[in-house]
Amino acid sequence: MLLFVLVSALSALASxxxxxxxxxxxxxxxxxNGGILWMxxxxxxxxxxxITSTHCNSGETTAYxxxxxxxxxxxxxxxxxxxxxxxxxxxxxxxxxxxxxxxNYKDQSYxxxxxxxxxxxxxxxxxxxxAYCSFWGTSYPCGSxxxxxxxxxxxxxxxxxxxxxxxxHETGHSFGLAHxxxxxxxxxxxxxxxxxxxQGHFGSAPGYFATDRQGIDNVYP
Amino acid sequence: xxxxxxxLAAGAVxxxxxxxxxxxxxxxxxxxxxxxxxxxxxxxxxxYDPATGYLHIDYYGQSxxxxxxxxxxxxxxxxxNPGVARAIEHARAAAREVTAGDCAQFKALLNGxxxxxxxxxxxxxxxxxxxxxxxx
Numbered sequence: 001m002l003l004f005v006l007v008s009a010l011s012a013l014a015s016x017x018x019x020x021x022x023x024x025x026x027x028x029x030x031x032x033n034g035g036i037l038w039m040x041x042x043x044x045x046x047x048x049x050x051i052t053s054t055h056c057n058s059g060e061t062t063a064y065x066x067x068x069x070x071x072x073x074x075x076x077x078x079x080x081x082x083x084x085x086x087x088x089x090x091x092x093x094x095x096x097x098x099x100x101x102x103x104n105y106k107d108q109s110y111x112x113x114x115x116x117x118x119x120x121x122x123x124x125x126x127x128x129x130x131a132y133c134s135f136w137g138t139s140y141p142c143g144s145x146x147x148x149x150x151x152x153x154x155x156x157x158x159x160x161x162x163x164x165x166x167x168x169h170e171t172g173h174s175f176g177l178a179h180x181x182x183x184x185x186x187x188x189x190x191x192x193x194x195x196x197x198x199q200g201h202f203g204s205a206p207g208y209f210a211t212d213r214q215g216i217d218n219v220y221p
Numbered sequence: 222x223x224x225x226x227x228x229l230a231a232g233a234v235x236x237x238x239x240x241x242x243x244x245x246x247x248x249x250x251x252x253x254x255x256x257x258x259x260x261x262x263x264x265x266x267x268x269y270d271p272a273t274g275y276l277h278i279d280y281y282g283q284s285x286x287x288x289x290x291x292x293x294x295x296x297x298x299x300x301x302n303p304g305v306a307r308a309i310e311h312a313r314a315a316a317r318e319v320t321a322g323d324c325a326q327f328k329a330l331l332n333g334x335x336x337x338x339x340x341x342x343x344x345x346x347x348x349x350x351x352x353x354x355x356x357x
Contacts, residue, residue, distance in 0.1 A: 040340070043339060043340040043341075043342050044340035044341045044342065045339065045340035048340075094322055094325075095318055095319050095321070095322025095323065096322050096323070096325075096326040097323060097326055097327075097344065098337070098339055099322075102318070102319075104318075110262065111262060112262055113260065113262060113263060113281070114260045114261065114262075114263075119262075119263075119265060119281070121265075122264065122265055122266070122267070122311065123265070123266045123267065124267045124269065124311055124312055124315035125266075125267060125268045125269065126269050126270075126271065126312070126315055126316045126319050127268075127269065127270035127271070127272065127275075129271070129272065129319075129320075129323075129352070129356070130272070131323070131348050131349070131351060131352030131355070131356065132323065132352075134345055134347075134348030134351070135327075135344050135345050135348040135349055135352070136339070136342055136344065136345070137342050137343075137344075137345055140272075144268075145319045147315040147318065147319075149311075149315075173266045178266070178279070179266075179279065179287050189286075189287050190285075190286070190287060191286060
């Protein structure tokens, strides 16, 4: 009997992080109304994401197709009936008020770690200014202006599937997703104990998984 | 029967420990910059509000696991921490590029460039004029 109680208690303890961690999928926006999908829904073009890239390429295009197919008609995406539709709006990397995400390819020196290895990218999510909000007829806060920085040498020195994963992962941050480890995910946090290991599905990511979509649902209540 | 229960208990202990470590993989703290061990360029995901100085930094900690911290980017003390200072630099550089793009486009619109609606919303040019006066 004692052992049964012990087993039950430990089983409950084991499953607890899966539930408690669900909202950890969200990134921490400076306000409740953060993120580009919030703005696109408010502005009447829900799910459409216009990209300005300093180097449009096939890795980006394939990643956008993967993201659309893995977010269309899914249970967690009922508010985005046509899924997330990303498209290269500009290929000169110039920001303007119509662009939602900027993808900026930078030299690998920007990504060099103290031990000499290089990370593949970085997401910098800048809160939209009050002028931007007013320009679009709404009020501050009204979402964000994310910049995805990509390590050029690492990106183009790797396979197409790596490129897809890198774009899917970094733009996942742009949508408001944090790293997580509660299930198979594009946003895997790199811990060896993750359900799909430390590398996760990086390098073979066909788009977003259920936990990634759940994160998007959590970000935009 | 006892053996079976023992095996089940041992298994549950193993799962609990592994999930415990999994949750430790990404911790978040709100701390003064001096105490943060953020290596230069280890910042991976930044959330920044130039209007308030709010900066959330997701970075690779010493253990290799992702960690997080929220700081005030306007706090002069943060410049003394090289890793945090670099993260602030990354955030500010991205914000400057957004501003530069907005300024150029707003100026063009006020000089007669065509105004295009987005999602059925027509841009408010008065806001563009105000922005130029304040930010450009």
